[in-house]
Amino acid sequence: MLTIALSKGRLAEQAIELLERAGYDCNAAKEKSRKLILEDEKTGLRFIMAKPADVPTYVEYGAADLGVVGKDTLLEEGRQLYEVIDLGFGKCRMCVAGPKELKDGKLDSIPNKRVGTKYPNITRAYFEGVKKESVEIIKLNGSVELAPLIGLSEVIVDIVESGRTLYENGLDVIETVADISARVVVNRVSMKMKADEIRPMIDKLKVQVDLMNQEKEG
Amino acid sequence: MSNKFYTPDGFNDTLPSVCAFKKDAESKLRRLFSLHGYEEIETPGYEYCDIYTKPDFVKEEDLYKLTDSKGRLLCARYDGTIPAARYAATLAKDRLPLRLSYIENMYRFNQTGGGKQSEFTQAGAELMGITGSDSDAEIIAMAIRSALEVGVEDLQVSIGQVGLFEGAVKQMGLDEETALSVRNAIIAKDSVTIDRTAKEKGLSDSDRNILLMFAESSGDTNILASIKDSFTEKMALDAIKNLEEILEALEDYGYTKYVSVDLGLLGSEGYYTGVIFKGYTYEVGFPIIGGGRYDRTVGVFGRDMECVGFSLGLSLAITALMRQGLELENPAAEAIVGYEKGNKDARSSAISLADQMRLGSTSVILDTSGMSEEDLNAFADENDIQTVFWINGGKD
Numbered sequence: 001m002l003t004i005a006l007s008k009g010r011l012a013e014q015a016i017e018l019l020e021r022a023g024y025d026c027n028a029a030k031e032k033s034r035k036l037i038l039e040d041e042k043t044g045l046r047f048i049m050a051k052p053a054d055v056p057t058y059v060e061y062g063a064a065d066l067g068v069v070g071k072d073t074l075l076e077e078g079r080q081l082y083e084v085i086d087l088g089f090g091k092c093r094m095c096v097a098g099p100k101e102l103k104d105g106k107l108d109s110i111p112n113k114r115v116g117t118k119y120p121n122i123t124r125a126y127f128e129g130v131k132k133e134s135v136e137i138i139k140l141n142g143s144v145e146l147a148p149l150i151g152l153s154e155v156i157v158d159i160v161e162s163g164r165t166l167y168e169n170g171l172d173v174i175e176t177v178a179d180i181s182a183r184v185v186v187n188r189v190s191m192k193m194k195a196d197e198i199r200p201m202i203d204k205l206k207v208q209v210d211l212m213n214q215e216k217e218g
Numbered sequence: 219m220s221n222k223f224y225t226p227d228g229f230n231d232t233l234p235s236v237c238a239f240k241k242d243a244e245s246k247l248r249r250l251f252s253l254h255g256y257e258e259i260e261t262p263g264y265e266y267c268d269i270y271t272k273p274d275f276v277k278e279e280d281l282y283k284l285t286d287s288k289g290r291l292l293c294a295r296y297d298g299t300i301p302a303a304r305y306a307a308t309l310a311k312d313r314l315p316l317r318l319s320y321i322e323n324m325y326r327f328n329q330t331g332g333g334k335q336s337e338f339t340q341a342g343a344e345l346m347g348i349t350g351s352d353s354d355a356e357i358i359a360m361a362i363r364s365a366l367e368v369g370v371e372d373l374q375v376s377i378g379q380v381g382l383f384e385g386a387v388k389q390m391g392l393d394e395e396t397a398l399s400v401r402n403a404i405i406a407k408d409s410v411t412i413d414r415t416a417k418e419k420g421l422s423d424s425d426r427n428i429l430l431m432f433a434e435s436s437g438d439t440n441i442l443a444s445i446k447d448s449f450t451e452k453m454a455l456d457a458i459k460n461l462e463e464i465l466e467a468l469e470d471y472g473y474t475k476y477v478s479v480d481l482g483l484l485g486s487e488g489y490y491t492g493v494i495f496k497g498y499t500y501e502v503g504f505p506i507i508g509g510g511r512y513d514r515t516v517g518v519f520g521r522d523m524e525c526v527g528f529s530l531g532l533s534l535a536i537t538a539l540m541r542q543g544l545e546l547e548n549p550a551a552e553a554i555v556g557y558e559k560g561n562k563d564a565r566s567s568a569i570s571l572a573d574q575m576r577l578g579s580t581s582v583i584l585d586t587s588g589m590s591e592e593d594l595n596a597f598a599d600e601n602d603i604q605t606v607f608w609i610n611g612g613k614d
Binding site for chain 2 (some may be wrong): 019059061062063077081082083084086140185187188189190192193195199
């Protein structure tokens with residue numbers, strides 16, 4: 001029996017679609033219900049529907065053997081996991097964003113800046129590790145774009161997909177921190193102890209991901 | 219709010235049934251170590267932080283810290299290896315090789331949850347002052363024996379060799395930054411990043427395939443024969459030879475079925491210098507065994523000495539066994555002796571009877587609470603005590 005942790009929402013749907021293309025029966029996971037654990041003894045697969053930020057935790061502790069989760073969550077959580085496949089969907093960018101006026105290097109001229117974000121660890125790693133400067137991080141839980149608009153912070157660090165919310169509020173991308181997409185992560189012990197089930201699954205998924213990438217390019 | 223009812227995060231009481239199993243496992247391990255000539259040492263519960271942080275072995279924030287009376291920074295024992303290395307370099311005057319063992323509690327921040335706790339017991343052995351594949355195999359065999367001794371039967375030990383990656387880096391002429399990013403990607407088995415880095419740096423297809431092989435090597439021990447031709451660098455070839463010899467020696471121990479090869483095991487940067495291994499079992503998400511060769515560590519304390527060692531996470535192994543269905547026995551006494559309240563003759567007979575039975579290794583409770591015969595029988599029933607003796611003073 002393999003336990004797979006999925007990030008509730010769009011990412012879970014895409015992951016299930018991919019698993020089906022790879023030949024895995026996922027009817028259990030598609031059941032419309034409020035159940036949190038969806039199990040099918042026939043197929044030997046058990047799905048757990050978790051909050052995205054919790055997926056790396058379930059997998060690190062071995063409560064789930066593998067999981068599908070965004071790279072943003074992986075970077076923020078910093079767990080010890082095997083990160084075996086880039087699924088190529090759920091693509092976006094982690095960015096420093098703020099008023100347009102701060103583009104073209106003007107960001108660096110503000111000392112001791114305040115940064116609003118849902119991702120304090122990524123923010124700290126970027127400003128301290130890459131840009132070598134200390135910043136004041138203000139942890140927020142949503143609508144992060146508000147912070148620079150009402151003067152809570154100079155800039156924000158957040159996920160940018162189309163950038164529409166930013167532009168409509170007079171903000172823009174200033175710097176890119178990292179490219180984000182969905183990843184398959186595997187528990188380090190499961191990779192050894194359940195290699196007979198996990199290895200073939202990884203190989204089959206990789207084949208499908210390559211095919212999908214080719215379709216997109218073609 | 220008062221904290222007097224709680225234990226701190228990451229710290230737990232060990233209840234009698236688990237404690238009995240654990241202490242029994244410790245005695246078995248102690249005997250195993252001693253049967254193989256590994257002398258047990260106890261190192262201080264607190265060390266200067268410097269022994270861990272100055273050589274960069276452990277991050278400062280992972281240590282439990284306090285200060286001594288002069289304001290110097292101390293930390294609770296983080297592992298068994300570094301104190302053993304300090305001991306070997308400064309105090310041990312014996313002829314080499316030195317075989318040391320320990321069974322101690324370790325203290326680490328940032329490890330709460332899962333079966334991992336801030337305080338946990340590790341048992342380990344260090345073989346110091348010699349090098350070579352046979353000594354590497356001896357320690358891996360000791361690690362396997364330790365796990366088996368505790369009762370872990372579903373055991374997989376993955377073996378790697380850091381010299382192979384270092385040799386590959388040298389052979390390909392990778393700069394430090396690229397090597398580090400590839401290294402981290404290999405540890406995470408992240409072939410995407412390896413692939414991308416190889417393309418960015420313009421590496422040849424064969425070099426890229428070698429790097430991907432580190433992340434994807436799948437446990438099969440036959441991989442060694444097939445990769446030999448990819449390497450020209452001596453360091454890498456020596457590493458392959460070392461692994462082959464270790465596997466061959468482990469065959470003599472009869473342990474082939476427990477071992478596989480994982481070339482992606484690299485450990486923290488600059489610590490391991492040769493073989494590296496991890497041991498896994500079902501039902502816990504973390505390795506229960508870790509070890510390898512660390513020839514540079516003792517030198518930090520002023521005496522160059524080659525070393526190979528391992529540690530078994532005893533607390534974690536017991537958690538795994540319990541989740542695998544181990545039934546723990548309640549460590550109840552085998553017998554109870556009661557006597558008529560206030561009767562001095564009866565008390566005297568009860569004491570001698572209990573002592574006599576203890577001489578024969580029977581565990582006996584002497585009831586000093588003055589229970590009646592009826593209460594005594596009820597108490598014995600409730601507590602799984604097999605035999606009850608009632609003494610009513612001279613009348614029987």
